[in-house]
Amino acid sequence: MSEPNDAGIDVDEYEDVWVFVEEHAGEVMPVSWELLEEGKQLSEKLDQDLVALVIGEDLDDVAEAALERGANRVLVADDPVFEPYRADPYGAQFRAMVENRKPTIVLIGGTHTGRDFAGRVAVPTHAGLTADVTEIDVDDDGLLQARRPAFGGDILATILCEDHRPQMATIRPGVFEAGDRDPTVAFDADSITDVDVVVDESDTVSEVLEREIGDTADITEAERIVAVGAGVEGDLEPALELAESIDAKLAASRAAVDEGWVDGSRQVGQTGKTVRPELYVAVGISGAIQHLEGMNKSGTVIAINNDPNAPIFEHADYGIVGDFAAVCPDLAETLASDERTEVTP
Amino acid sequence: MTTVTWTIVVGVKQVPDADEVGIDPDTGRLDRASAPAVMNPPDRGALEAALSIKDVVDARVVAMTMGPPMATPVLEEAIAMGCDDAVLITDRAFAGSDTWPTSLTLARAAEQLGADIVLAGEETTDSSTGQVPPGIAAHNGWAQLTYVEAVEPRPEENRLVATRDVEGGHERVAADLPVVVAVAYGEFDPRPAPLHRKLYAENDFEPIEWTAEDLDIKDEVGLDVSPTSVGGMETVQPVERKGEVVETADDLAEQITEVYS
Ligand SMILES: Cc1cc2nc3c(=O)[nH]c(=O)nc-3n(C[C@H](O)[C@H](O)[C@H](O)COP(=O)(O)OP(=O)(O)OC[C@H]3O[C@@H](n4cnc5c(N)ncnc54)[C@H](O)[C@@H]3O)c2cc1C
Ligand SMILES: Cc1cc2nc3c(=O)[nH]c(=O)nc-3n(C[C@H](O)[C@H](O)[C@H](O)COP(=O)(O)OP(=O)(O)OC[C@H]3O[C@@H](n4cnc5c(N)ncnc54)[C@H](O)[C@@H]3O)c2cc1C
Secondary structure, three states, X not given: OOOOOOOOOOHHXXXXXXXXXXXXXXXXXXXXXXXXXXXXXXXXXXXXXXXXXXXXXXXXXXHHHHHHOOOOEEEEEEOHHHOOOOHHHHHHHHHHHHHHHOXXXXXXXXXXXXXXXXXXXXXXXXXXXXXXXXXXXXXXXXXXXXEXXXXXXXXXXXXXXXOOOOEEEEEOOOOOOOOOOOOOOOOOHHHEEEOOOOOOHHHOOEEEEEEEEOOXXXXXXXXXXXXXXXXXXXXXXXXXXXXXXXXXXXXXXXXXXXXXXXXHHHEEOOOOEOOOOOEEEEEOOOOOHHHHXXXXXXOEEEEEEOOOOOHHHHHOOEEEEOOHHHHHHHHHHXXXXXXXXXXXX | OOOOOEEEEEEOOEEEOHHHOEXXXXXXXXXXXXXXXXXXXXXXXXXXXXXXXXXXXXXXEEEEEEOOHHHHHHHHHHHHHOOOEEEEEOOHHHXXXXXXXXXXXXXXXXXXXXXXXXXXXXXXXXOOOOOHHHHHHHHHOOEEEEEEEEEEEEHHHOEEEEEEEEOOEEEEEEEEOOEEEEEOOOOOOOOOOOHHHHHHHHHOOOOEEXXXXXXXXXXXXXXXXXXXXXEEEEEOOOOOOOOEEEOOHHHHHXXXXXXXX
């Protein structure tokens, strides 16, 4: 017989690895599939189920996709109160599911949505919540080892949650690879459970007046990236020309995103995405530590900057000191005429 | 005491200056102890957001920090910028607190101050969890708005409308009060502190001091109630790069094409 520990918790009562599948109006955030693939490793080590959790409205397709991507079971909370997303109904619903079903590990994508509501689950359940994780594993005792960068990425800290359950973590988008969808996976009615919805519109304390989603680019899978920073001063054309010549995706520093030149879904760094392309070209980016953290796993790094003392040159393989508006078109022209830059399918 | 329409409480945290953290030449480890302590840069945006609300709504703005007495300069900075008062929440019992008791402490303090709005930064530059603002809201059962880029006070409805940055776009959300608001870093340009306020803050101002007991949470803080603990820390070795600077675009193109061959 297992017994409660000093914190009054019987950790053996808690089992299964949960992955939150984040969707907005039917569109699933790519980080969800990254977590499902990573969660599979953890659940196999623990010899427990991998359970996907979906909250929203009209979720049949999303639930089936989760099964085809490796979930053993799916829990679905389907109600108009959850669409569009709001922290208070999501938090209350997720909390009730955790209290009723007691998972040992809960993984949530570290998107603005995930990092918004995770605390509304962890606080009332007194769960451990590790933020913005980039490496996870379980040890021989089934304890989650969650590693996360701190102090702008200078430090990698291992965070443990020994006595409380569940062990929750938000995971930075782009650090794990998504698995493939397997349409031959067999499942039946028992694979998908519709849970009781515990939230009523009259309980809510917030109201979405309008929601405008434009650019939801996924830069995390890109093989080649051209990223712009404050140095381009709103003139994206030269960088776009360069990107086109090598079939690269456009990304940006936070400064360029804050200026409104590039959408936030393309931001690289501590508060953006982690990318690891074979080629990363930084255009007018100084090389702040919060930016480097999101791109230092790239293959070859190229820097274009007019300040010879810009820190980015120390973090690049090859650099050129010059005005981006002159360098980018020159480079694009040379590269466009080189057949080696053509992408082999 | 005169009554105001809104009480706005701003959480500010002292952190090591990220630009000044050096490497200890003997051990090769980060030397945070010698870095000067500053206000977490995103919190200056939170102060600006609070003061910008006070520009249009009759309000009292109070800064709060949970930390050692050494953290008092961040409160003085808040007073200099225009806050009406400031609270230092300090107690040895807080040692080892993760975000669960930290947000509980700040939640109780906000409640005790009669907060209608709590403003905070998106995340800190040291442990950067971003979990404290939602934690405050969760402990008190209040509404929350994170990644906020603009605020529209609606005192007549007793609500706050905010523009949030969400993946791939924006949304405008109205929240009932009390509400906890975490502002997106870089969106609120902090106003300069006038000289007379600076002098007042440094020479005459004394913050209110509260302990865990004053907030009635003596047994609910510190290491023992913290679900997480730091199991270890390693310094991340910078990725080795060639660091070569070439002269012409053609030289650079040559290196880029190398990547594919
Ligand atoms: C909590 C927190 C989280 C953060 N998260 C992130 C994050 O996720 N991602 C991120 O990127 N930043 C992040 N930052 C911000 C980061 O600290 C830097 O401020 C930011 O990365 C700077 O962006 P930048 O390099 O584009 O701009 P700047 O630092 O202003 O650099 C512009 C560069 O352009 C060069 N330049 C100017 N003109 C030209 C020209 N004509 N041709 C060529 N070069 C030119 C300049 O020499 C300079 O090096 C964060 C900060 C905080 C506090
Ligand atoms: C390396 C390291 C990693 C850690 N990882 C975790 C973890 O994953 N999970 C966890 O639960 N704990 C963690 N902790 C503990 C956590 O850092 C502390 O609880 C910390 O006091 C609050 O977290 P933060 O700095 O991340 O705040 P954030 O949530 O990033 O702060 C956001 C905003 O809240 C306000 N705020 C935050 N702290 C204060 C304060 N003391 N006073 C006033 N306002 C404040 C500010 O406005 C701030 O901008 C970690 C600690 C270390 C040293």
